[in-house]
Amino acid sequence: VWDRLPAITCPTLVAAGRYDGLAPVSNSEQIAARVPTAELRVYEGGHLFIAQDRRAIPEISAFLAG
Numbered sequence: 568v569w570d571r572l573p574a575i576t577c578p579t580l581v582a583a584g585r586y587d588g589l590a591p592v593s594n595s596e597q598i599a600a601r602v603p604t605a606e607l608r609v610y611e612g613g614h615l616f617i618a619q620d621r622r623a624i625p626e627i628s629a630f631l632a633g
Contacts, residue, residue: 572601579605580630582623584616606630 579602583595592609599607608626612619617627 575602581605581607583609584612586613589614
């Protein structure tokens, strides 16, 4: 899959938790760097940042709504 990331052409949001021990921010940074249209957003919290950072749900929802 890593080699195919540059082929993604649609708007892409890579969301990460700043303190995620399972999926470190560095992994998300590398993914976002390989996807030409990617936007990286780092939220406060760990692997469950969506429940830990109040900004996450509204921002992700807005991205998905276009």
